[in-house]
Amino acid sequence: MSKPFTPKVVTANALLEGDVVYLDATGEWARDLQDADVLEDQASAELKLLEAEARSHEAVGVYLADVVLKDSYIETTHFRETFRAKGPSNYAHGKQVELK
Amino acid sequence: MYQYNDFDRDFLAERNAQFRAQVERRIDGSLTEDEFKPLRLMNGLYLQLHAYMLRVAIPYGTLNGGQMRQLAMIADRWDKGYGHFTTRQNIQYNWPELRDVPDMLDALGEVGMHAIQTSGNTIRNVTADHFAGAAADEIEDPRPTAELLRQWSTDHPEFQFLPRKFKIAVTGSPNDRAVTKAHDIGLRMVRNDAGEPGFEVIIGGGLGRTPMVGKVLREFLPKADLLPYCEAIVSVYNLLGRRDNKYKARIKITVHENGLETIHDLVEERFALLRPQFKGVDQEMLAGIEAQFAAPEFTTASVAPFKDAYHHDPVFRSWVDTNITKHRNDDYAIVSISLKSQGQTPGDATSEQMRVMAELAEEFAHNELRISHEQNVILPHVHKSNLPAIHAKLKENGLATANIGLISDIIACPGMDYCALATARSIPVAQQIATRFHELKLEHEIGELKIKISGCINACGHHHVGHIGILGLDRAGVENYQITLGGDGSETATIGERAGPGFAYDEIVPAVERLIYAYLDLREGEDETFLQTYRRLGLAPFKSALYPEAKANAA
Ligand code: SF4
Numbered sequence: 156m157s158k159p160f161t162p163k164v165v166t167a168n169a170l171l172e173g174d175v176v177y178l179d180a181t182g183e184w185a186r187d188l189q190d191a192d193v194l195e196d197q198a199s200a201e202l203k204l205l206e207a208e209a210r211s212h213e214a215v216g217v218y219l220a221d222v223v224l225k226d227s228y229i230e231t232t233h234f235r236e237t238f239r240a241k242g243p244s245n246y247a248h249g250k251q252v253e254l255k
Numbered sequence: 256m257y258q259y260n261d262f263d264r265d266f267l268a269e270r271n272a273q274f275r276a277q278v279e280r281r282i283d284g285s286l287t288e289d290e291f292k293p294l295r296l297m298n299g300l301y302l303q304l305h306a307y308m309l310r311v312a313i314p315y316g317t318l319n320g321g322q323m324r325q326l327a328m329i330a331d332r333w334d335k336g337y338g339h340f341t342t343r344q345n346i347q348y349n350w351p352e353l354r355d356v357p358d359m360l361d362a363l364g365e366v367g368m369h370a371i372q373t374s375g376n377t378i379r380n381v382t383a384d385h386f387a388g389a390a391a392d393e394i395e396d397p398r399p400t401a402e403l404l405r406q407w408s409t410d411h412p413e414f415q416f417l418p419r420k421f422k423i424a425v426t427g428s429p430n431d432r433a434v435t436k437a438h439d440i441g442l443r444m445v446r447n448d449a450g451e452p453g454f455e456v457i458i459g460g461g462l463g464r465t466p467m468v469g470k471v472l473r474e475f476l477p478k479a480d481l482l483p484y485c486e487a488i489v490s491v492y493n494l495l496g497r498r499d500n501k502y503k504a505r506i507k508i509t510v511h512e513n514g515l516e517t518i519h520d521l522v523e524e525r526f527a528l529l530r531p532q533f534k535g536v537d538q539e540m541l542a543g544i545e546a547q548f549a550a551p552e553f554t555t556a557s558v559a560p561f562k563d564a565y566h567h568d569p570v571f572r573s574w575v576d577t578n579i580t581k582h583r584n585d586d587y588a589i590v591s592i593s594l595k596s597q598g599q600t601p602g603d604a605t606s607e608q609m610r611v612m613a614e615l616a617e618e619f620a621h622n623e624l625r626i627s628h629e630q631n632v633i634l635p636h637v638h639k640s641n642l643p644a645i646h647a648k649l650k651e652n653g654l655a656t657a658n659i660g661l662i663s664d665i666i667a668c669p670g671m672d673y674c675a676l677a678t679a680r681s682i683p684v685a686q687q688i689a690t691r692f693h694e695l696k697l698e699h700e701i702g703e704l705k706i707k708i709s710g711c712i713n714a715c716g717h718h719h720v721g722h723i724g725i726l727g728l729d730r731a732g733v734e735n736y737q738i739t740l741g742g743d744g745s746e747t748a749t750i751g752e753r754a755g756p757g758f759a760y761d762e763i764v765p766a767v768e769r770l771i772y773a774y775l776d777l778r779e780g781e782d783e784t785f786l787q788t789y790r791r792l793g794l795a796p797f798k799s800a801l802y803p804e805a806k807a808n809a810a
Contacts, residue, residue, distance in 0.1 A: 171282070171353050173307040212284040215302060233732050235671065238680075239304055243672035245600045245682045248335055248350070249305045 161221045161232065163200045164191040165207045166239070167214035175239045175250070176214055178207055184214055187254050188229050188240040193222060266410075267364045270371060274298045275357035282354070299370025300356055303675045309348045309356060311363060311370045315383035315401040315425075316344035316626040316633075318368075320613040323624055325366040327609035333359050338609070340594065340602040342628045342666055342717055343422075344382050349673055371409065376417045378408035378489070384426040384433045385627035388550060389589050389635035391581040394444045394452050397427035399545040400481060403537065406544075407482055414489055418496030419504035421489065422461075425454075429746065434628060436460045436469040436748035437720060439506045440488060443746070447475045454481065458488060458518070459510035462714035466750045467507045470515050472522065480530065482537045487526035491518065551621035553584050554638055561639040564646075571646050573699075574657040579642070582635075588642060590620075590634040591627070592649060593656040593664060597693035601667045601685050602630030611652045615645055628717075629666055631659065662697075662704045662771070663689035666717055670710025670727060671734075677710035679727025679734040679760075684708055687764045692771070701771060703784045705744070720744035722786045723770065724751045725763065736763040738770075740797055741789045752794055754801055766801055773800030 165178035176184040177191035185191060194200040200219055207217045220239075221232040231237045242249025274294070281291040295301075299310040311326070318326075326346055330338050333355045334348040341347055351359060363369055381401045388396040404423055408414060414421070425442040426433040435441025441457035454476045460469025476484055488506075495513060497503045503512075510518050564571050580589040592612060595601050604612070612632055616624045619641040625633035637645065649655040658664045665688060668674065670681030685708055692698050707721030711728075718724030724739035735757040742751030758766045771785075777796055778788045789797065799805075 168302055168306075170288075173302055173351075173353065174305055211288045215288050234734060235304075235677075235729075238671055242305055243682075244680060245672055245686065246335075 160195070160197055162224060163194045163219040164188070164222050164229070165194070165200075165203050165217060166191075166220045166236075167207065167217040170211075170213055170215055178203060182206075186250065188222075188231070191222075191229060193224055193229060194219075263367065264364070267367075267369055267371075270298070270369070271357060271360045271364055274360060278353060278357055293375070295356075296374040297371070298356075298360065299374055300351075301374065301675075303349070303669075303673050304671070304677075305673065306350045307353060307356070308673065309351050309359060309370060310341075310374065311346050311348070311368060312380040313344050313346060313368070313626050314405050315381055315387065315398045316385050316628075317383075317387075317398060318624050318626070319622045320617040320624065322366045322368060323609050323613035323616065325362060325368070327606035327613070329359055329362055330606040330609070332362075337603050337605045339600070339669065340604065340626050340630050340632070342630065342668070342715055343380055344385075344626045344628055345380060346626070347669070349669075374420075375415075376419050376421075377415055378404075378411070378417075378421045378423065381405050381408070382422070382424045382433055382438075382628060384428060384431075385625045385629075385631075385633050386432060386580060386589055386635060387427055387625070388548065389582050389587070390428050390430075390432075391583045392430050393428045393583065394446060395427045396548055396550075397425040397433075397442070397444060399541060399548050400442065400454075400478075401425050402544045402548075403482065403541050404485065406540065407486075407537070414493065417489070417493055418498050418509075419501070419506075421492075421506070423485070431744075431746040431748075432627075434717065434720065434744040434748070436746075437462050437466075437717070437744060438469065439492075440485060441469050442481075445475065451477070453477045456484065456488075459507040459515075460748070461505055461507040462717060462719045463505070464502055464712050465507065466714070466719040467511065468748045468750060469507075470510065472515070472519055479538055480526075483529040483533045484522070484526050487522045487529055490529075491521045491525055495521070551623070551636055553587060553636070555586065556638060556640050558586055558639040561642050564643040568643075570650075570655075570657075571643060574646055574655055575642065577657045577661065577699075578659045582637075586639055588637050588639050590637050590642070590645060591659045592632040592634065592654050593658055594631050594654075595658060595664050595689065596653055596656040597658070597663050597689040598686050599653075599689075600682050601665050604632070608652055608654055611648060611654065615648060619645055629664065631664070658698060660703050660705070661699065662692050662701050662706060664705075665689060666705075666707040666721070668709050668716035670708070670716075674710060676713060677727070678712070678729040679710050679736065681708040681710040681716055681725070681727055684725060684727070684736065684760075684763055688767055691764055691768065695768075697771070697775075700781075701775070701785070702781070703786075706767070707742075717744060718742070719750045720748060721751060722784075722789070723767065725767075728757060730757065734760045736760070736766075738766065738801065740770075740794060741786065743786060754794065754798055755805075756802075769800045769803070770797055773797055 179185040180192040424438040456473040457469035620634040667685035671677035709716035720742040737757040739751030743749040
């Protein structure tokens with residue numbers, strides 16, 4: 156049996172501001188991980204990634220990041236993604252304050 | 256201090272105008288990211304974890320009050336009101352937006368600064384001893400040499416696409432404060448038997464994935480031969496350096512794979528060809544540059560106010576004892592301003608602090624400032640009578656931490672709080688170590704100790720040459736910290752030894768604490784530094800302090 160698929164989100168950095176963005180269900184770039192469209196199977200993940208890559212005039216460095224859904228709350232699985240979703244740990248800068 | 260001439264200014268203005276157009280074309284979609292990326296990198300603009308980052312060169316770490324003020328203005332206007340000084344004597348802005356970057360570059364250009372060649376496979380910002388021109392142990396000010404190298408290497412047509420980036424450091428003192436042995440080319444000023452100044456040329460040093468201490472290529476190079484000789488080295492490397500594998504592309508690997516002898520012969524051969532072509536133009540240039548670096552006119556005044564304050568004020572005394580270095584003029588002092596108050600991000604300064612430092616430089620220090628690779632700011636020329644006033648002003652602004660060279664004077668790279676390449680965080684580890692030993696009130700008792708932390712194998716935090724080095728790694732999705740011991744970045748450069756398995760994020764500070772207590776137990780008196788104790792006893796006793804379980808299991 157193949158490994159169970161880990162859900163994914165499409166993420167990148169916005170071209171103009173450089174901050175972390177996620178693709179939402181309407182095809183817009185969202186700033187908050189909680190607004191991301193969680194892709195539950197390989198085929199749709201790959202398709203969305205391709206689509207997003209074609210939008211390099213909006214966002215840069217597109218890739219798929221692993222997440223888990225806990226009671227419809229999106230959690231990151233790797234600490235790098237946790238920092239990307241939140242901001243740096245030495246100052247209250249970035250998303251941890253901007254999203255409030 | 257070196258003043259940009261019209262040529263420099265025109266060149267900068269033209270480069271900035273070009274970049275402005277490139278940014279516009281990127282935004283309107285006519286340039287793809289693949290096309291734009293090398294262009295932005297050539298102008299020091301990176302895309303990091305949370306935002307763009309602009310890296311601005313501070314050539315050989317020298318700047319004046321006006322330039323520091325401009326850095327503060329830029330921080331306020333286009334960033335979040337602070338800047339981060341790096342181990343390469345650069346300043347980094349962590350939050351610029353793409354549209355603003357051309358304006359930031361123009362603002363830098365107004366004070367003769369730029370972000371060119373702070374990235375890419377070119378000759379990077381030439382670094383120098385941060386006490387240059389002031390140190391008591393100096394043979395000559397190395398900055399004219401550094402400036403000559405800067406002019407020669409900037410936009411050098413042959414060297415824009417080297418196999419890999421190329422870093423040069425230069426020091427005018429036998430005591431190496433510029434980590435020259437960890438550079439692609441290190442230049443250390445020495446005298447020959449006739450007493451003439453020249454350079455010991457060191458090549459192939461570097462940290463990163465494959466750390467190596469540089470090797471001496473020429474024991475004595477006359478000053479006049481410097482440019483043709485460096486050009487010979489870089490052109491031999493340009494031909495021989497590997498372009499098939501990024502991890503084997505630095506000159507340290509070229510030297511390692513071909514052997515020092517071969518490189519030496521090739522360089523000498525090339526040098527013989529190049530030397531006549533320089534026709535002394537470089538020496539005329541150097542003479543012009545040297546004139547611009549003439550020492551300030553030192554004032555003569557009584558140092559009594561200093562002696563008085565030193566006698567009466569214990570806080571001032573403690574600061575003088577740790578943060579002041581001997582100046583070549585007895586009535587003067589070199590002041591190191593610590594950007595490491597315990598708990599703060601190493602190397603960060605707020606715009607307000609930058610303005611305070613600019614003001615102090617203008618008022619009391621012949622308008623000169625330096626950035627050290629240890630991420631502190633230096634006032635190189637201070638008449639001792641001004642020290643009490645400077646200290647008072649620094650104290651008001653959170654800049655009077657008396658910890659230069661001590662355990663809380665930690666080098667830390669941005670790590671995973673900012674850097675896209677990072678495998679773990681480094682800043683919070685530095686903050687916690689500094690805070691912990693401050694609470695324990697042990698800092699001064701421990702004495703000289705250099706802790707250096709990198710957030711990945713690239714080693715921007717110089718961990719290999721830290722007396723205690725810490726390298727943050729990603730082990731199966733969790734932060735893990737590896738300790739190296741006995742590293743040394745000075746003229747007796749040594750790469751630290753790996754102590755053993757790594758520590759989890761919440762174990763690293765207790766591990767360092769165990770190391771320090773072991774050292775305090777083991778040292779032969781208060782004068783024996785951590786490094787000396789380590790050299791005397793080797794890894795074993797420190798290893799058992801780090802891994803008490805292993806010891807218990809073996810028993
Ligand atoms: S050492 Fe690694 S994590 Fe630190 S600044 Fe350099 S590349 Fe980034």
